Amino acid sequence: MTEWVIEAENLTRRFGAFTAVDAINLKVAAGEIFGFLGANGAGKTTAMRIFCGLLEPSSGRATVAGFDAMTQSEQIKQRIGYMSQKFSLYGKLTVKQNIRFFAGIYGLSRREVKQKTGEIVERLGLTTAADTLVDELPLGWKQRISFAVATVHQPKVVFLDEPTGGVDPIVRRQFWDMIFEASSRGVTVFVTTHYMDEAEYCDRVSIMVDGAVAAMGKPAELCAEYGVASVEEVFVALARKATRHGD
Amino acid sequence: MATEAPLAVARGVSGLSMFAAFVLKEAKHVLRDRRSLLILLGLPIVMMTLFGFALSNEVKNTNFVVLDRAPDASTLGLTGRISESNYFTFAGRVQSEAEINDRFRRGDARLAVVFPADFEHDLRHLGHAQIRLVADASDPNTASTVSNYAAAIVAQYQAELAEGSVGPGAIAVETRMLYNPQLKSSYMFVPGVMTLILMLLGAMMTSVSIVREKERGTMEVLLVSPMNPLILIIGKAVPYLVLCLIDVLIILLLSYGLLDLPGGANLPLLIAESLLFILTTLTLGLVISNLVQQQQTAMFVSLVGLLMPSLVFSGFMFPIENMPLPLRVISHLVPTRWFYLIASNVMIKHLGFAAVIQPTLILAGMTLVLLFIAWRTFKQRL
Numbered sequence: 001m002t003e004w005v006i007e008a009e010n011l012t013r014r015f016g017a018f019t020a021v022d023a024i025n026l027k028v029a030a031g032e033i034f035g036f037l038g039a040n041g042a043g044k045t046t047a048m049r050i051f052c053g054l055l056e057p058s059s060g061r062a063t064v065a066g067f068d069a070m071t072q073s074e075q076i077k078q079r080i081g082y083m084s085q086k087f088s089l090y091g092k093l094t095v096k097q098n099i100r101f102f103a104g105i106y107g108l109s110r111r112e113v114k115q116k117t118g119e120i121v122e123r124l125g126l127t128t129a130a131d132t133l134v135d136e137l138p139l140g141w142k143q144r145i146s147f148a149v150a151t152v153h154q155p156k157v158v159f160l161d162e163p164t165g166g167v168d169p170i171v172r173r174q175f176w177d178m179i180f181e182a183s184s185r186g187v188t189v190f191v192t193t194h195y196m197d198e199a200e201y202c203d204r205v206s207i208m209v210d211g212a213v214a215a216m217g218k219p220a221e222l223c224a225e226y227g228v229a230s231v232e233e234v235f236v237a238l239a240r241k242a243t244r245h246g247d
Numbered sequence: 248m249a250t251e252a253p254l255a256v257a258r259g260v261s262g263l264s265m266f267a268a269f270v271l272k273e274a275k276h277v278l279r280d281r282r283s284l285l286i287l288l289g290l291p292i293v294m295m296t297l298f299g300f301a302l303s304n305e306v307k308n309t310n311f312v313v314l315d316r317a318p319d320a321s322t323l324g325l326t327g328r329i330s331e332s333n334y335f336t337f338a339g340r341v342q343s344e345a346e347i348n349d350r351f352r353r354g355d356a357r358l359a360v361v362f363p364a365d366f367e368h369d370l371r372h373l374g375h376a377q378i379r380l381v382a383d384a385s386d387p388n389t390a391s392t393v394s395n396y397a398a399a400i401v402a403q404y405q406a407e408l409a410e411g412s413v414g415p416g417a418i419a420v421e422t423r424m425l426y427n428p429q430l431k432s433s434y435m436f437v438p439g440v441m442t443l444i445l446m447l448l449g450a451m452m453t454s455v456s457i458v459r460e461k462e463r464g465t466m467e468v469l470l471v472s473p474m475n476p477l478i479l480i481i482g483k484a485v486p487y488l489v490l491c492l493i494d495v496l497i498i499l500l501l502s503y504g505l506l507d508l509p510g511g512a513n514l515p516l517l518i519a520e521s522l523l524f525i526l527t528t529l530t531l532g533l534v535i536s537n538l539v540q541q542q543q544t545a546m547f548v549s550l551v552g553l554l555m556p557s558l559v560f561s562g563f564m565f566p567i568e569n570m571p572l573p574l575r576v577i578s579h580l581v582p583t584r585w586f587y588l589i590a591s592n593v594m595i596k597h598l599g600f601a602a603v604i605q606p607t608l609i610l611a612g613m614t615l616v617l618l619f620i621a622w623r624t625f626k627q628r629l
Contacts, residue, residue: 052471074473085464093275102468
């Protein structure tokens with residue numbers, strides 16, 4: 001039987017009169033790479049923040065790793081990793097210090113912190129830059145370090161909010177290699193993106209329009225259903241119907 | 248679920264190491280940020296030096312001129328006496344009232360001593376004589392200080408002349424300034440400067456450092472982590488608490504080493520009270536950081552919103568008793584007022600704990616209220 005790691009049932013979030021997330025339903029299986037697509041302002045980040053326990057849903061239900069997002073956010077926090085849209089390492093700390101800090105606040109023991117730090121630095125090929133301030137590194141490196149930090153405590157799920165903004169295709173591809181590697185270790189990856197070539201890398205995608213899920217399925221299936229060649233064309237066809245406009 | 252048990256065990260042990268990781272990170276940030284560190288440690292030194300030396304409201308070496316139409320033994324004696332004092336420097340003779348005006352306008356004298364032509368004659372034969380002190384009152388405080396000093400020198404000279412011949416009814420006024428006998432203003436500023444520095448640094452540094460995390464997006468990541476938000480709050484406060492205590496020590500060293508503040512104050516009490524006040528300002532910084540989203544705003548609120556009322560209502564610059572009732576009422580809500588009271592009582596008057604119980608309790612109460620507000624406004628979910 002499939003183990004569902006993320007489930008949303010009629011999940012809704014309103015800000016005053018504005019419904020950012022409108023009764024969405026979705027299920028993500030363990031180890032899956034799930035692409036959470038949608039135009040700016042479609043409600044992706046809001047939905048993701050509910051899953052991470054940063055926002056409370058107005059109605060409906062969300063469970064992550066088997067725990068209720070409304071009432072059991074503490075249990076969820078121990079089992080998820082999160083990489084925010086804003087670049088979120090400490091620029092004034094070195095690469096090593098950042099890894100050690102995040103490993104520390106995720107509750108790893110001192111021995112584990114040390115071991116993990118060495119491991120990550122080596123895996124990312126950062127041995128020479130380990131003592132460099134993060135501010136001095138190129139964006140692509142920062143993103144890969146952020147990802148490594150978000151998975152340092154071996155979470156069940158990792159949430160990535162537009163992790164590859166602003167870098168070139170080669171660097172994005174390197175980032176995705178890290179995602180594939182994590183997925184092969186059984187980590188569920190829930191990722192939002194603007195890049196439609198990245199959508200093709202996902203096991204399944206959902207496309208949000210105006211706060212609701214307009215389409216969901218394997219990239220190939222969606223293309224077949226809409227009679228087009230790429231997820232991008234599906235996206236454009238759906239996004240045209242949108243009445244809400246992003247910032 | 249099989250993974251339940253190890254995680255639960257790990258959690259209890261790791262609270263402390265999370266805290267250690269956080270404080271370590273915060274300390275590295277503080278130490279690496281040279282500019283803030285310079286402000287944190289340089290500000291007390293600069294302010295103490297400024298207030299202690301440059302901004303002293305003591306009057307020293309004031310230039311004075313003499314208009315003496317018939318110089319004689321008495322007028323020369325008195326002129327000599329005034330120029331001998333530390334307060335005055337003889338800046339020449341003038342020939343007319345107009346010339347006094349002229350010298351004042353040029354700014355090279357602030358006081359003129361005018362002897363009438365028959366000064367010696369009146370003094371010897373009538374037993375009393377008049378002199379006139381003319382002061383440049385474009386700065387009224389200095390003018391009154393200067394003329395008081397000059398009058399005192401004249402009175403002393405007169406008393407010496409009349410040695411032993413004080414008749415019935417003569418009242419000799421002897422003024423004693425308690426706690427600050429030489430009317431030295433340099434160390435009078437110490438409690439006030441200390442109050443302001445702690446208020447400013449405590450509130451501003453904490454609020455800015457928390458808001459910086461919000462602005463950079465690291466706050467989100469911290470809130471998604473299993474770390475208890477209480478660790479975040481205490482972890483933020485600890486490094487600044489230490490730095491503020493270092494500032495207190497710097498201020499004390501400068502006061503006793505450089506400004507000759509008379510010893511005898513209960514230092515452990517003073518440091519304990521400072522600790523309490525630092526806690527008050529840190530919690531205030533916490534409240535500010537919960538209410539604003541940008542570093543700029545946090546800095547502005549701390550500077551304008553806190554520094555101004557702290558300066559006005561502490562009683563350090565303007566006496567609270569002279570304020571209209573509504574302002575006096577407001578002053579009770581300003582924490583600096585109470586700490587200034589404590590600090591000056593302990594440092595200058597050398598009073599013990601019994602004398603400062605009331606302001607201490609008020610300050611402690613304020614801290615608890617602020618802590619409660621901070622807790623209620625802290626948004627764990629963004």
